[in-house]
Amino acid sequence: MSEAVVHEDHHEHHDHKPTGIGRWLFSTNHKDIGTMYLVFALIMFFIGGAMAMVIRLELFQPGLQYVDPLFFNSMTTMHALVMIFGAVMPAGVGLANWLIPMMIGAPDMALPRLNNMSFWILPFAFALLLGTLFMPGGAPNGGWTMYPPLTIQLGDAFPFLIFAVHFLGISSIMGAINVIATVFNMRAPGMTFMRLPLFVWTWIITAFLLIASMPVLAGAVTMMLTDKFFGTSFFSAAGGGDPVMFQHIFWFFGHPEVYILILPAFGIVSQILPTFSRKPLFGYESMVYATASIAFLSFFVWAHHMFTVGMPLAGELFFMYATMSIAVPTGVKIFNWVATMWRGSLTFETPMLFSLAFVILFSIGGFSGLMLAITPVDFQYHDTYFVVAHFHYVLVTGSVFALYAGVYYWLPKWTGHMYDETLGKWHFWISTISVNVLFFPQHFLGLAGMPRRIPDYAVQFADFNMVSSLGGFVFGVSQLLFVYIVIQCVRGGEKATNQVWEGAHGLEWTLPSPPPFHSFTTPPKVTDATAHS
Amino acid sequence: MSEQNVIKTAGKLGVLAVLMFGFGYALIPLYNVFCEITGLNGKTGTVSSQQVEKIVVDMNRVVTIQFDTNINGNLPWRFKSVEKKLRVHPGEVKDAVFVVENTSDRAIVGQAVPSVAPAEASIYFNKTECFCFTQQTLAPGETKEMLVRFVVGNELPDKISTMTLSYTFFMAPEDKQAADRKENTTEQQI
Numbered sequence: 001m002s003e004a005v006v007h008e009d010h011h012e013h014h015d016h017k018p019t020g021i022g023r024w025l026f027s028t029n030h031k032d033i034g035t036m037y038l039v040f041a042l043i044m045f046f047i048g049g050a051m052a053m054v055i056r057l058e059l060f061q062p063g064l065q066y067v068d069p070l071f072f073n074s075m076t077t078m079h080a081l082v083m084i085f086g087a088v089m090p091a092g093v094g095l096a097n098w099l100i101p102m103m104i105g106a107p108d109m110a111l112p113r114l115n116n117m118s119f120w121i122l123p124f125a126f127a128l129l130l131g132t133l134f135m136p137g138g139a140p141n142g143g144w145t146m147y148p149p150l151t152i153q154l155g156d157a158f159p160f161l162i163f164a165v166h167f168l169g170i171s172s173i174m175g176a177i178n179v180i181a182t183v184f185n186m187r188a189p190g191m192t193f194m195r196l197p198l199f200v201w202t203w204i205i206t207a208f209l210l211i212a213s214m215p216v217l218a219g220a221v222t223m224m225l226t227d228k229f230f231g232t233s234f235f236s237a238a239g240g241g242d243p244v245m246f247q248h249i250f251w252f253f254g255h256p257e258v259y260i261l262i263l264p265a266f267g268i269v270s271q272i273l274p275t276f277s278r279k280p281l282f283g284y285e286s287m288v289y290a291t292a293s294i295a296f297l298s299f300f301v302w303a304h305h306m307f308t309v310g311m312p313l314a315g316e317l318f319f320m321y322a323t324m325s326i327a328v329p330t331g332v333k334i335f336n337w338v339a340t341m342w343r344g345s346l347t348f349e350t351p352m353l354f355s356l357a358f359v360i361l362f363s364i365g366g367f368s369g370l371m372l373a374i375t376p377v378d379f380q381y382h383d384t385y386f387v388v389a390h391f392h393y394v395l396v397t398g399s400v401f402a403l404y405a406g407v408y409y410w411l412p413k414w415t416g417h418m419y420d421e422t423l424g425k426w427h428f429w430i431s432t433i434s435v436n437v438l439f440f441p442q443h444f445l446g447l448a449g450m451p452r453r454i455p456d457y458a459v460q461f462a463d464f465n466m467v468s469s470l471g472g473f474v475f476g477v478s479q480l481l482f483v484y485i486v487i488q489c490v491r492g493g494e495k496a497t498n499q500v501w502e503g504a505h506g507l508e509w510t511l512p513s514p515p516p517f518h519s520f521t522t523p524p525k526v527t528d529a530t531a532h533s
Numbered sequence: 534m535s536e537q538n539v540i541k542t543a544g545k546l547g548v549l550a551v552l553m554f555g556f557g558y559a560l561i562p563l564y565n566v567f568c569e570i571t572g573l574n575g576k577t578g579t580v581s582s583q584q585v586e587k588i589v590v591d592m593n594r595v596v597t598i599q600f601d602t603n604i605n606g607n608l609p610w611r612f613k614s615v616e617k618k619l620r621v622h623p624g625e626v627k628d629a630v631f632v633v634e635n636t637s638d639r640a641i642v643g644q645a646v647p648s649v650a651p652a653e654a655s656i657y658f659n660k661t662e663c664f665c666f667t668q669q670t671l672a673p674g675e676t677k678e679m680l681v682r683f684v685v686g687n688e689l690p691d692k693i694s695t696m697t698l699s700y701t702f703f704m705a706p707e708d709k710q711a712a713d714r715k716e717n718t719t720e721q722q723i
Contacts, residue, residue: 110539110542110543111539111543114543173550176546177542177543177546177547177550178543180542180546181539181542181543184538184542185538185539185542186539211546211549211550211553212549212553213553214550214553215550215551215552215553215554215556215557216553216554216556216557216560217557218554219554219555219556219557219558220557223557223558231706231707233706234561236703236706237605237646237701237703238605238644238646238704238705238706239644239705239706242564242568245560245561245564248560248564249557249560252557252560310652312652312653
C-alpha cells in the first residue's frame with residue numbers, strides 16, 4: 001500500500017530530473033544521453049579538426065616545415081579515426097537517441113541502461129586512442145585502414161589502438177541493438193513501419209549495418225593482435241598467412257561503414273526538405289527501398305578499395321559493376337529530394353540551406369565515386385588526392401553538413417529557444433564557400449598525381465595546396481561560430497513554439513519545446529493524417 | 534510493448550553480432566579455398582608423382598620459366614637460383630635448383646613462399662616437390678642446394694609463353710619472435 005502511494009507521488013513529479021554530475025554519469029534518459037553523445041561528438045570534431053589543421057599547415061608549402069614526417073602520418077591516421085569513430089558516428093547516435101523515441105511516440109529507448117553503457121565506453125576508448133599520441137614510437141601512423149604488416153610494426157601504441165577499436169565496436173553495436181529494439185517494440189499504436197519518419201528508417205538500416213559489419217572489424221584487429229603477440233600468422237606470409245587478406249576483411253567492414261556514416265544523413269535531409277518545401281516527401285516507399293538496397297549492396301563491393309592489389313579480370317569487372325549499381329538507388333534518392341522541392345513553397349532557413357548544399361555537394365562526391373569505381377581509371381587515381389577529395393565531399397559536405405542541418409532543425413525543439421538565424425546563415429555561407437575552396441582543388445591535385453598521406457610534394461602542386469590550406473583554415477575557424485550559436489541558443493532566445501517550423505510534421509513537433517523528460521508517457525494515436533504526411 | 538519482447542529482440546541481435554564476429558574468422562579458410570581454386574595471389578598448384586606420369590608432353594610448345602629470389606626483412610641469408618631461366622615443354626617434368634646460404638653465426642629456420650606471375654598462369658604451375666613445402670633450417674654458415682620439381686600443365690592458355698616463379702624467404706615466425714625479443718632487450722640495454 002505504502003509503496004503504491006510512493007509510486008503515485010513519484011508519478012506526479014515525473015519530470016523531476018536527478019541533479020548534479022550523477023544526472024549525467026548514471027543517466028538512463030534518452031535525451032540526456034543524446035545530449036552527451038552530441039557534445040562528445042562536437043569535442044571530437046574539434047580534436048580531429050585540429051589534426052586536420054596540422055596537416056593543412058604542413059602542406060601549405062612544399063618541403064618539410066613544421067612537423068616531422070612520422071608525426072604527420074600520425075595526424076592523417078588519427079584525424080580519420082577520430083572523425084569517423086569519434087565525431088560522425090557518435091553524432092548520428094546522439095540524434096537517434098534524441099529523436100527516435102519522440103518520432104515513434106515512445107517514452108524512452110527500449111534499453112536505457114545499455115544506452116548509458118554504450119555512451120560511457122566512448123570516453124574510455126578515446127582515452128586509449130588519444131593517449132597513444134604521448135607514447136614512445138608515436139601514435140598510429142600506418143593509415144586508419146591499419147594494413148599489416150605496417151601497422152603491426154607500430155610501437156607501444158599498437159595494443160592501445162586495437163583495444164580502442166574493440167571498445168568503439170562494442171559501443172556502436174550496443175547502440176545499434178538499442179535502436180532496433182526500440183523501433184521494433186515501442187512504436188505508438190498506429191505507427192506502422194510504413195508510417196515511420198524516414199530518419200527512423202535510415203537508422204534501422206544503419207543499425208543492421210553496424211551489427212553486421214563492426215564484429216568483422218573486431219575479428220580482423222583481433223587477428224592482428226594475436227599475430228603480434230601470440231604467434232599466429234593470419235597476415236604473415238612466413239607462417240602461411242596473407243597480408244592482402246586483411247584488406248579483404250577490413251573492407252568487408254569498411255564499405256558498409258561508409259554507409260553507416262551517410263545513411264543517417266540521408267534520413268535527416270529527408271525530414272528537412274519536406275518541411276521547408278511545405279510538401280510531403282516525394283516517393284516515401286521508394287526512399288525506404290532505395291536505402292535498404294544501398295545497405296544490401298554495400299556488402300558486395302568491398303574490393304573496389306583494392307583494385308590495385310591484384311585481382312583476376314572477372315573480379316575487377318564484378319566489383320566495378322556492383323559498385324556502379326549503387327548509383328541507381330542513390331540516384332532514386334537524389335531524384336526524390338529534388339522532386340520534393342519541385343513547385344514547393346520554399347523558404348531558406350539555415351537547416352534548409354545546409355540540406356540543399358548537401359544534395360548538391362554530396363552528388364559531386366557521388367560522381368567522383370563513380371569515376372573511382374571504373375577499374376582502369378582507378379589504377380591512376382588510387383591513393384591520390386582525388387580519393388581524398390572524393391571522400392571529403394561525401395563525408396564533410398555530405399554527412400557533416402546533414403548533421404549541421406539536423407542540429408539547426410531540431411535545436412529549437414531541444415532547447416525551447418530559436419537560434420540566431422542571421423548567425424546561422426553566416427555559418428552556412430562561410431562553411432560552404434570555404435569547404436569548396438578546401439576540397440575542390442584536391443581533385444586537380446589528385447588527377448595530376450599527388451599521392452595522399454605524404455608530408456611533402458613536388459613543387460608543381462604548390463599553388464593548389466596553398467589554396468586548399470587557406471580554405472581549410474577558414475573552414476576550421478568558422479566552425480567556432482557554430483559552437484557560439486549553439487551555446488547562445490541553449491542559454492536563451494526567442495521562445496520556440498511546439499511546431500517550431502511552419503511546415504514541420506511528425507510526432508516530435510506535437511510535444512512542447514523543450515519536450516518533457518520522458519517523451520510520451522501515454523502513447524499517441526497515429527493515423528494516416530498525423531503520420532509523416 | 535513488453536519488457537520480454539525487448540529482451541528477445543536484443544538477444545537475437547546480440548547473437549547476430551557474435552555470429553558476424555565468427556564470420557570474420559570464417560573468411561580466412563574461405564579466402565584460401567577461393568585462392569586455390571582461382572589461382573589468385575599466385576598460389577601454385579601441386580600434383581602427385583602418379584598424376585604426372587599420365588600427363589602428355591606437348592613437344593610442339595615451349596614455355597620460358599624465369600626464376601626470381603628474394604629475402605624478406607633482416608633474414609641474414611643469401612638466396613639464388615642456379616639457372617636464371619628454363620625452357621620447358623608443357624607436361625614435361627623439370628627440376629630447378631636453388632642455393633641458399635646462412636651468412637650469420639646462428640642457426641635460423643626459414644620458410645620460402647612461392648608466387649607465380651602472371652596470376653592466371655599460376656594454377657597451371659604444378660609442383661611435385663619443393664623446398665617451400667617445409668621449413669628449412671640452416672646451421673651457421675651452412676650452404677644448401679634445394680630442389681623444385683615442377684610440371685606446367687598442358688592446358689596453359691596459348692597466349693602465355695613466359696612465366697615467372699618467384700620465391701621469398703621469410704624468417705620462420707617462431708624465430709622472428711625470438712629475434713624481435715632479443716632486439717628489444719638490446720635496445721633497452723643501450
